[in-house]
Amino acid sequence: MSRRSELLAGRIEEGAAALAAFAEGLSDAEWRTPLSGSGKDRRPLGVLVHHVASMYPIEIDVARMVAAGKPVTDVTWEAVAEINAKHAKEQAGATKAAALELLRKNSREAADAVRKFTDEELDRAVPFSLSFGAPMTAQFVVEDHPLRHSWHHLARMRAMLGR
Numbered sequence: 077m078s079r080r081s082e083l084l085a086g087r088i089e090e091g092a093a094a095l096a097a098f099a100e101g102l103s104d105a106e107w108r109t110p111l112s113g114s115g116k117d118r119r120p121l122g123v124l125v126h127h128v129a130s131m132y133p134i135e136i137d138v139a140r141m142v143a144a145g146k147p148v149t150d151v152t153w154e155a156v157a158e159i160n161a162k163h164a165k166e167q168a169g170a171t172k173a174a175a176l177e178l179l180r181k182n183s184r185e186a187a188d189a190v191r192k193f194t195d196e197e198l199d200r201a202v203p204f205s206l207s208f209g210a211p212m213t214a215q216f217v218v219e220d221h222p223l224r225h226s227w228h229h230l231a232r233m234r235a236m237l238g239r
Contacts, residue, residue: 078195084218085187091226092128092183096176098230098239099125107172112236119164121236124229126170127163129179132186134159135221140189143197143214148204156206186222193218 099107099121107122119127141148197214204212 077191078193078198080195080198080215081191081193084193084198084215084223085190088183088187088190088218088223088226091223091230092179095125095128095226095230096179098233099172099176099179102172106237109236111232117232119160120168121233122170122172122175123164123167124233125172125179126167126175127160128226128229129175129182130163130167131225132182132222135217135225136186136189138221139193139214139217142202142204142212142217143193143200145200145202147202148206149209151205153206183222183226190218190222 102121108120110118110120111124112118138148138151193214198218199213199215201211201213203209204217207216
């Protein structure tokens with residue numbers, strides 16, 4: 077196992093654990109409260125927790141593609157928005173227990189997958205459509221997606237609730 081891949085995996089686990097701990101403390105009313113603030117994202121906090129959990133497998137698959145040297149050309153921000161909107165509709169009633177279970181399971185599996193990356197795979201760069209076709213490394217994809225995702229939504233939730 078690469079030291080770098082172990083550190084990245086640990087950061088994925090750390091972010092997921094922080095999001096889970098925060099979500100566990102949400103009241104039922106807060107769980108159903110739509111995100112407010114700047115932007116158009118009005119998904120309820122519980123849906124956002126479930127969203128982070130459900131995205132790990134997709135984000136890891138994309139990182140694996142990059143690590144294997146396969147350009148990522150068909151993933152667009154429009155497609156991401158469609159996935160998010162569909163998820164929000166389908167998971168509008170997501171329970172805290174189900175979302176937290178999925179968060180723990182999928183983040184653990186994501187971290188385990190990242191631990192298998194070699195330094196050579198982490199350094200591999202290919203055109204990446206979410207970065208306008210710029211050649212991005214697998215490490216960047218891991219850091220910017222499965223690692224950052226929980227931290228991003230956690231920060232937005234904390235800011236909204238003043239915690």
